[in-house]
Amino acid sequence: MAQKNLLKYILLGLITEKPKTGYDLKKEFDTEIGEFWSVKHSQIYLELKRLEKEGEITSDTGFFGNKVEKTYYAITALGKKHLDEWKYSYDTALAVNKDEFVLKLYFIKDRHDERLPSLLKEQLDMRQEKLSHLEGRRTLLFSTPQDIEKQYGHYLILDHAIRRESEYVTWLKEAIDSLKGNEK
Amino acid sequence: MAQKNLLKYILLGLITEKPKTGYDLKKEFDTEIGEFWSVKHSQIYLELKRLEKEGEITSDTGFFGNKVEKTYYAITALGKKHLDEWKYSYDTALAVNKDEFVLKLYFIKDRHDERLPSLLKEQLDMRQEKLSHLEGRRTLLFSTPQDIEKQYGHYLILDHAIRRESEYVTWLKEAIDSLKGNEK
DNA sequence: CCACGCATGTAACAAGTTACATGATTGA
DNA sequence: TCAATCATGTAACTTGTTACATGCGTGG
Numbered sequence: 349m350a351q352k353n354l355l356k357y358i359l360l361g362l363i364t365e366k367p368k369t370g371y372d373l374k375k376e377f378d379t380e381i382g383e384f385w386s387v388k389h390s391q392i393y394l395e396l397k398r399l400e401k402e403g404e405i406t407s408d409t410g411f412f413g414n415k416v417e418k419t420y421y422a423i424t425a426l427g428k429k430h431l432d433e434w435k436y437s438y439d440t441a442l443a444v445n446k447d448e449f450v451l452k453l454y455f456i457k458d459r460h461d462e463r464l465p466s467l468l469k470e471q472l473d474m475r476q477e478k479l480s481h482l483e484g485r486r487t488l489l490f491s492t493p494q495d496i497e498k499q500y501g502h503y504l505i506l507d508h509a510i511r512r513e514s515e516y517v518t519w520l521k522e523a524i525d526s527l528k529g530n531e532k
Numbered sequence: 533m534a535q536k537n538l539l540k541y542i543l544l545g546l547i548t549e550k551p552k553t554g555y556d557l558k559k560e561f562d563t564e565i566g567e568f569w570s571v572k573h574s575q576i577y578l579e580l581k582r583l584e585k586e587g588e589i590t591s592d593t594g595f596f597g598n599k600v601e602k603t604y605y606a607i608t609a610l611g612k613k614h615l616d617e618w619k620y621s622y623d624t625a626l627a628v629n630k631d632e633f634v635l636k637l638y639f640i641k642d643r644h645d646e647r648l649p650s651l652l653k654e655q656l657d658m659r660q661e662k663l664s665h666l667e668g669r670r671t672l673l674f675s676t677p678q679d680i681e682k683q684y685g686h687y688l689i690l691d692h693a694i695r696r697e698s699e700y701v702t703w704l705k706e707a708i709d710s711l712k713g714n715e716k
Numbered sequence: 717c718c719a720c721g722c723a724t725g726t727a728a729c730a731a732g733t734t735a736c737a738t739g740a741t742t743g744a
Numbered sequence: 745t746c747a748a749t750c751a752t753g754t755a756a757c758t759t760g761t762t763a764c765a766t767g768c769g770t771g772g
Contacts, residue, residue, distance in 0.1 A: 351733060351758060354632055361639035371723050384635050386628040391760060393725060416723065416768060435636050436647050438654050442662060444570040445629055445696070448538055450689045451568050452619050455545035459684035463620050470622050478626060500643035505634045508703050512629070515699045519692050536761095537731075555751050575732060577753060600740060600751065 355387055355395050360404060360423055360431040367408065367422040370396055379485070380502060383509040396421055404430060465527055472520040479513040486510060539571055539579050544588060544607055544615040551592070551606040554580055563669070564686060567693040580605055588614060649711055656704040663697040670694060 362368060362376055373396075374389045376382075399405045404427035409419040423431070449471050456464055486506055490496050496503045546552060546560055557580075558573045560566075583589045588611035593603040607615070633655050640648055670690055674680050680687045 352632075353759075354630075354635065355759085357639075358635060361635075364639070369723075370725090374723095381635070381638065382628065384629065384631045384638075386630075386760095388761060389723090390725075390762085394760095397725095414769090418723070431639070435639055436651070438651070439633060439658070442658055443630070443632060444566065445568065445631075446538075446570070446627070447568045447629075448536075448627060449623060450692060451538065451542060451545075451565070453685045454565065454568075454689050455541075455548070455615070455619055456685045457683060459681060467620070467622070474623070474626055497643060499641060501637045501640045504707055505638050508634060508700075511699050511703050512696070515695050516692075519695055523688055539731085553751075554753090558751095570732095572733060573751090574734085574753075574755095578732095581753095598741090602751070 354385065355391065356399060356404070357431055357434045358385055359392070359395060359399065359421075360427050361435075363405065363421055363423050364428070364431065367420040369418045369420055371418075380506055380509070383482075384505065399427070403427075459527070465524060468520055468524050468527075472517065472524065475513055475516045475520060479510065479517055482506065482510045482513060538569065539575065540583060540588070541615055541618045542569055543576070543579060543583065543605075544611050545619075547589065547605055547607050548612070548615065551604040553602045553604055555602075564690055564693070567666075568689065583611070587611075643711070649708060652704055652708050652711075656701065656708065659697055659700045659704060663694065663701055666690065666694045666697060 358381065359373060362373055362381075370389065370393045373392050377386060396405065396407075400407050400421070403424060405421045405423055407419050407421050409417060411417055412420075452467070456467075458464075489499075489506070490503055542565070543557060546557055546565075554573065554577045557576055561570060580589065580591075584591050584605070587608060589605045589607055591603050591605050593601060595601055596604075636651070640651075642648075673683075673690070674687055
């Protein structure tokens with residue numbers, strides 16, 4: 349996805365709350381946001397330098413009570429403006445949901461392929477594990493209506509991730525069932 | 533997604549059935565396969581040249597009864613071997629489902645944001661349209677059990693795409709409903 | 717003292733997009 | 745005749761991955 353540079357807006361969005369280091373930002377991709385975007389730390393540090401050069405963020409390097417030098421990045425007025433423009437922009441087209449597993453299935457034309465059940469089963473295990481993990485997070489983070497109220501966007505995307513994985517699990521289970529007794 | 537080069541396997545998979553031109557391959561991304569991978573024609577032609585150089589495919593250029601010169605690509609034994617290895621390989625990790633719309637929501641912290649309903653509504657319209665289109669294709673392509681039997685992998689991924697979009701639609705509808713009467 | 721996590725970066729490369737470019741055919 | 749579709753490609757660029765690199769702090 350060249351050109352659109354969503355990482356820019358994600359980083360701006362994440363430091364809006366409070367200034368953060370590259371490492372802080374990297375860690376954010378380990379939880380909810382990681383369900384909908386991924387990036388390597390090398391790319392984050394590169395992008396932060398660029399954003400600073402372009403005046404979207406400012407940096408503050410020093411030893412903040414610690415022994416280790418850190419660089420905190422904060423959003424500027426320009427950065428806020430661009431973030432807002434993105435947040436409220438309308439998409440005209442739906443992006444593609446790339447999925448390697450589904451593509452593999454597409455090329456297994458034969459319903460009676462003996463390796464098909466184990467491929468489905470392995471994917472099911474991974475998806476179920478992920479689903480459990482996400483449900484655990486919802487319980488942890490959103491146990492009261494006030495929690496939901498305070499972080500509504502966050503709640504919505506976690507809820508969406510859970511539904512998405514539930515759908516995946518249901519689909520796989522039905523596919524596995526539909527093969528039972530059909531093993532040629 | 534550098535390095536993994538899924539396009540290679542998709543192209544190999546698509547020409548396994550019969551030899552195809554770059555243009556034929558490009559068109560395949562307009563239907564089901566486009567739900568799970570996208571690519572520009574420039575990339576396809578580049579990849580085809582590379583695959584030929586690496587002995588995965590062979591090419592045949594000429595005027596096949598037409599006035600226009602075309603190049604047909606066919607898979608080699610080596611290509612078949614690599615395609616098979618990929619088809620039956622197990623994934624160890626789940627790839628990230630990148631989704632710009634969901635990320636936007638994440639950064640709209642305020643449930644009472646007046647621009648939130650229209651953003652949700654616009655997305656809902658697009659997703660509903662897509663869902664209708666996919667359901668139309670299922671009706672068209674898989675009206676009988678024999679159709680499903682003949683192209684089982686194809687059926688599975690179309691079914692999955694439909695369920696995925698249904699989930700998206702349900703999620704958006706519920707989110708919109710949950711905002712009703714809450715407009716601060 | 718050693719492994720692991722914290723913290724930051726560079727370099728080489730691969731993958732994918734955008735724009736440019738050309739020319740033929742087909743149907744309205 | 746004019747637009748759309750067929751058909752193929754190159755060049756410049758951006759995004760993202762992989763690998764390499766360094767050094768400190770903390771807990772077992």
